Amino acid sequence: MNALDYAVLAVALLGIAAYGIWRTRGRCDFNTYLKGASGTRWLVIGLSVMATQASAITFLSTPGQGYESGLGFVQNYFGAPLALIVVAGVFLPIYRRLNVYTAYEYLGLRFDPKTRLLGAGLFLLQRGLGAGITIYAPAIVLSTVMGWRLDATIVCSGLVVVAYTVTGGSAAVNLTQKYQIGVIFAGMVAAFIVLVAKLPAGLTAGDALALAGGFHRLEAVDFSLNVDRRYTIWSGLLGGMFLALSYFGTDQSQVQRYLSGSSLRESRLGLMFNAVFKIPMQFFILLLGVLIFVFYQFERPPVFFNRAAWEHAAEHGSGVRLRALDADFARAHSDERAQIQAWLAARHAGDRQAEASARAAVDEAHGRGAAARDKTKEQLGGAGSRPTANDADYVFITFILDHLPHGLIGLLVTAFFAAALSSKAGELNALGSTTTVDVYRHIIKREASDAHYVVASKCFTAFWGLVAIGFALFAHLAENLIQAVNILGSIFYGVVLGLFLVAFFLKRIGGTAVFWAALAAQGLVFALYAELSISYLWYNVIGCAACVALSAAIQCAIGMSGAGGRAPRAP
Amino acid sequence: MNPPPDDENTGLPGLRTWRRVYLAVVAVFVVWVGLLVALTRMFP
Numbered sequence: 189m190n191a192l193d194y195a196v197l198a199v200a201l202l203g204i205a206a207y208g209i210w211r212t213r214g215r216c217d218f219n220t221y222l223k224g225a226s227g228t229r230w231l232v233i234g235l236s237v238m239a240t241q242a243s244a245i246t247f248l249s250t251p252g253q254g255y256e257s258g259l260g261f262v263q264n265y266f267g268a269p270l271a272l273i274v275v276a277g278v279f280l281p282i283y284r285r286l287n288v289y290t291a292y293e294y295l296g297l298r299f300d301p302k303t304r305l306l307g308a309g310l311f312l313l314q315r316g317l318g319a320g321i322t323i324y325a326p327a328i329v330l331s332t333v334m335g336w337r338l339d340a341t342i343v344c345s346g347l348v349v350v351a352y353t354v355t356g357g358s359a360a361v362n363l364t365q366k367y368q369i370g371v372i373f374a375g376m377v378a379a380f381i382v383l384v385a386k387l388p389a390g391l392t393a394g395d396a397l398a399l400a401g402g403f404h405r406l407e408a409v410d411f412s413l414n415v416d417r418r419y420t421i422w423s424g425l426l427g428g429m430f431l432a433l434s435y436f437g438t439d440q441s442q443v444q445r446y447l448s449g450s451s452l453r454e455s456r457l458g459l460m461f462n463a464v465f466k467i468p469m470q471f472f473i474l475l476l477g478v479l480i481f482v483f484y485q486f487e488r489p490p491v492f493f494n495r496a497a498w499e500h501a502a503e504h505g506s507g508v509r510l511r512a513l514d515a516d517f518a519r520a521h522s523d524e525r526a527q528i529q530a531w532l533a534a535r536h537a538g539d540r541q542a543e544a545s546a547r548a549a550v551d552e553a554h555g556r557g558a559a560a561r562d563k564t565k566e567q568l569g570g571a572g573s574r575p576t577a578n579d580a581d582y583v584f585i586t587f588i589l590d591h592l593p594h595g596l597i598g599l600l601v602t603a604f605f606a607a608a609l610s611s612k613a614g615e616l617n618a619l620g621s622t623t624t625v626d627v628y629r630h631i632i633k634r635e636a637s638d639a640h641y642v643v644a645s646k647c648f649t650a651f652w653g654l655v656a657i658g659f660a661l662f663a664h665l666a667e668n669l670i671q672a673v674n675i676l677g678s679i680f681y682g683v684v685l686g687l688f689l690v691a692f693f694l695k696r697i698g699g700t701a702v703f704w705a706a707l708a709a710q711g712l713v714f715a716l717y718a719e720l721s722i723s724y725l726w727y728n729v730i731g732c733a734a735c736v737a738l739s740a741a742i743q744c745a746i747g748m749s750g751a752g753g754r755a756p757r758a759p
Numbered sequence: 760m761n762p763p764p765d766d767e768n769t770g771l772p773g774l775r776t777w778r779r780v781y782l783a784v785v786a787v788f789v790v791w792v793g794l795l796v797a798l799t800r801m802f803p
Binding site: 259266269270272273276277398400401402406407409421453456457460463464467468471 | 768769770777780781784785787788791792795796798799801802803
């Protein structure tokens with residue numbers, strides 16, 4: 189990065205944060221602080237919901253997933269449109285009618301205080317842990333590639349988001365997210381245009397897709413019934429729907445976003461905006477990764493994208509072995525590139541026999557290159573230079589730094605930070621609100637002025653911000669970052685969704701039954717996660733089903749008479 | 760006939776009830792999945 193890139197980064201990031209603080213200065217009304225400005229329109233809500241979900245991990249890591257595994261990850265989002273319809277049609281009208289600040293307030297009105305605390309506690313536990321990852325994930329990748337200090341990157345980005353979230357509350361979050369998502373989209377579209385322009389002259393769109401398809405990178409939909417496969421249409425539709433239903437319907441970081449709508453109509457349209465655009469957005473980001481894969485068939489990629497880890501190992505005793513593997517990889521890539529040219533020529537000539545022959549040679553050379561990469565990873569692990577993130581997470585940032593012009597590099601790095609700040613702000617806002625409304629105001633100080641609760645909410649938001657920064661400073665991750673976030677969510681979301689489904693649809697089940705059922709179901713999910721190797725999306729279904737079934741069983745055991753829930757009334 | 764309450768009015772031309780909006784969203788979803796299946800099959 190040069191001075192121009194740093195200028196773009198500083199002006200865009202600090203400018204948006206300062207604008208958010210300035211526009212929301214002096215607002216101390218509790219309702220506005222927690223729910224945002226009363227006139228929030230559907231597009232702002234839609235963008236805000238999108239920005240809260242799409243963290244920096246989404247934009248850094250997802251192209252790497254496309255590069256390594258192709259489009260299959262898009263199936264993870266197949267359940268989202270259907271879930272959003274259920275949230276808009278069932279959950280949202282109830283929240284608005286009861287005029288609640290948090291989703292867990294509803295559990296208190298429907299069941300009892302302990303169930304409300306359980307719902308809020310599971311959210312705070314899961315989201316509090318996840319909050320550290322949303323800061324750590326982009327920081328580890330960006331600091332490694334840029335040579336920045338990891339702790340300084342975490343602390344600086346963390347403090348910026350804490351500053352404007354604490355100052356302006358929900359209104360500042362909505363306002364800044366609108367501009368941050370604009371920067372993100374501009375950066376991603378610019379990267380896409382540059383990437384397409386850099387593909388070899390004469391390579392048609394059909395060639396590029398055929399090439400990607402030849403390497404199994406366009407297998408977007410998998411109808412396999414094998415539950416061990418991480419992404420299939422079935423796990424995406426069913427598990428993804430439960431995950432999305434729980435995330436959009438019961439996670440306060442999302443509930444708070446759409447409750448800020450000026451009317452039910454605005455909130456619903458904001459959700460429908462996401463239902464329509466979520467899948468194409470994820471497809472576009474994955475396709476970017478697939479096209480980077482095609483690009484690197486003609487341009488030699490590094491044998492290992494995390495070059496800092498490679499160089500560290502090379503300087504500490506593994507240099508000879510690593511350089512030999514690098515030479516093997518270079519030879520394999522050179523052969524592969526020549527065979528791809530032959531394959532494309534045969535394809536253009538319509539010579540099926542030559543095409544099949546060249547294709548087999550491409551596969552053989554690709555296999556040698558992949559073997560060199562695998563041995564490099566083993567060597568790095570053996571040399572004690574075990575990287576703290578999957579190498580796929582470094583693919584996109586490596587492409588940006590090596591092949592984008594200055595100015596655009598700054599824009600893309602700004603986009604990653606904007607994504608980190610926007611999702612972080614939504615999470616901190618929700619963590620602060622839930623702690624204030626469901627714990628502090630509910631248990632510790634029931635009667636106080638609005639101004640007192642605003643101060644308390646600011647303190648709790650700052651507290652969670654510091655917890656997230658602290659967690660990020662000491663976190664160490666091994667798996668692909670976006671998967672780590674989804675796995676963590678899937679472990680808790682199913683049970684929380686079960687609590688809400690019982691609340692909405694099983695009117696005869698009371699608080700005691702659902703409370704113990706939720707605890708048992710959560711224990712079951714922990715045990716199964718430790719024992720099984722099934723796709724993590726299924727834990728959303730298992731946790732939810734276990735919570736609902738156990739609630740019914742316990743309610744039957746303790747007797748139905750007089751145990752049912754109460755009809756919730758607005759507080 | 761009484762006009763629908765403000766929240767019931769979707770304000771979208773051609774999609775005046777929420778049921779129609781939801782059906783339109785499902786239709787768009789089916790189109791996306793269909794296109795992705797076609798992409799998978801076209802470039803095996």
